[in-house]
Amino acid sequence: METKSIMIVGVGGQGTLLASRIIGNTVIAEGYDVKVSEVHGMSQRGGSVVTYVRYGEKVWSPVVDKGGADLILAFEPLEAMRALPYLKKGGKLIVNTQQIDPMPVITGAKEYPAGLCDTLKEQADTAVIDAASLALEAGTIKAVNVVLIGVTAKNSAIAKEKWIESLKTTVPPKFLDVNLKAFELGFAAG
């Protein structure tokens, strides 16, 4: 199998790191070689964050290059737009609708681009997901990342049960029910 590349983008503090680790654990359980590249330190402080998951028979580079992502999971529309050059031709983009203004927008130096999700749809095969609403429906806004994992699972070649097993090993037992619900809602929306 050719190496698959997933890119997870968002804003520091949104839980992208956990999402990349859940995806990583799932593909390992499938017996693949895997590399997960993370970002720590300064950029985590509310800045753009990017993590990569690559899996296949043998994975060399832990990072995804421009034009190399089979799937981009974007926790925020502006970050989806920023990551778009990394999407492979024919790749899939999943974008959460929750807008978070960056500091240049807050200070008024720049404007948040209008109609981003529509623009993204025009440029790529895009699934637009209101993950915050679905997470609330599941029981907590904190489950946004698990909703998006559900959407990712729907768009992957890996069986749904494997994703659920991986979730069970990653999430603390007392939050399992709400997270399973969030996963199902994401899966159905994907």
Next chain:
Amino acid sequence: MKALLLGNAAVTRGAYEAGARVVSSYPGTPSTEITEEAIKYDELYVEWAPNEKVAAETAIGASISGARAMTCCKHVGLNVMADPVFTASYTGVNGGLVIAVADDPGMHSSQNEQDSRHYAKAAKILMLEPADSAECKEFTKQAFELSERFDTPVFLRLTTRISHSQSLVELEERTGGELKDYNKDPAKYVMTPANAIKRHVVVEERSKAETAFAEATELNTVEDNGAKLGVIASGITYQYAKEALGDKANYLKLGVVWPLPEKKIADFAAKCETVYVLEELDPFIEEHCKALSLKVIGKEAFTMLGEYSPNLIRKVILGEAVEETPAADIPVRPPVMCAGCPHRGTFYVLKKLGLTVAGDIGCYTLGSAPPLSSIDTTVCMGASVSAAHGMAKARGEDFAKKLVSVIGDSTFIHSGITGLIDVVYNKGIHTVIILDNSITGMTGHQDNPTTGKTIRGEATKQTDLKLLCKAVGIDSVRIADPFDVKNFEKIVKEETAKDEPSVIIAQRPCALLKTVKYTGRAVITDKCRDCKVCMKAGCPAITLRDGRPYIEPTQCNGCGLCVNICPFGAIEKEDA
């Protein structure tokens, strides 16, 4: 058993399996997790030291006394520990001694892009460079073996992409590393000139033996694919090259990056028509090749700047351009202080007062970014206090009274205290603000001497910052809450006006600490006159909606700073 491990965690695992007993470090991205992970192993004594020099000396002492020991740092941390490390090269070791250093090409979280390999050459210390997590573990174990075999400290060089990517690692048992006998040996461990002259002879002999080892070891591997193209690479660039070129190239993968195996390199180059040296940052291997009169292509085709990538290698070597969607012209998203960050109150006041601010290394360096735009200088750990002192001495009293230095609690202990002693001793008068947020923030919440807890969370003596400043001769030390902006502003004005040096301890814990429980959230009421003063605080939760300030409820954590800032009492707290 196989596990998906961060490169850093794999280094820790390697140290554990190799029987290491002591780990002492100061946190620094991207190296921090090596030491943090060590608390998972009861067999390891592990500590956060006040700075890298102390950490290295602790590890050196442990090694001399017979234990396998490790110290870990980021590239600039190696500058801080350089003094003991250069001489430890002369003393050699008793128990194996490993110095893990993580470079940060691309400066994801650093103030410069220096290449640590130069230290290996300069200090004449063997350096290994792993290319994935499995090698991180294996090379760490080898590093301990080699340290004892050649009687030398050994560097383990990492880069951000190796430290911070996870890949599969085979876990093994802990073996070896028994405490060796300790015998007094001043000729080896007391580096007076007379002894050091003799030890230098040993170092040079050792270097020759290490070079012979580098020629023979399987850590340096040749992969012959019968290609005309040859690639010499180590660490992450080896992975990028394999990704980009596959079996279109022959590879010389260097696991030992110092000393370099001259014959092995020359033999490899002789069998290829064209040879590229792929290395991020400086042309370290390339210059060595060129000194051997080998025709290799390196920096003239690539770059000294930032990171390499498979696409870059495809483009340069294969002439392939990847079809890309052009980047959209959209607003950047720089890192910002979190909602509820205690530093925001401090910088809001400093900006308002228009003071010159000598800054330091930590989350609060973000006080340089708009809209707070407070910080004038950031050089290295501890440089705020001493640089401000230099400014004050150069420009005189009037300037000094409009000048402050700002430094975090951990950074102050790291190397700010020596600057403060200089200020007192040499009759400086500027005001130092210690940003005491009860934790080492930027690197992800490490305890330090001011928190009263060890790395394992055990209670310990807490360094009292106020007493410490008093003890070095600061008469005026005041503690203030930076969220009480009116009082904080008053105190800053009073202290900077004084004809003596002073310290303000701006005390409020990091909002991300579990012990900090802000409740509710702030809302803007009808009393708002749209003056936008609240927006000058640069809080990520306060944004504009329809041209007026609006507090985003999902971003607000209810810290209440904006309530204190609003001149019209138009912001109120409500239950979430």
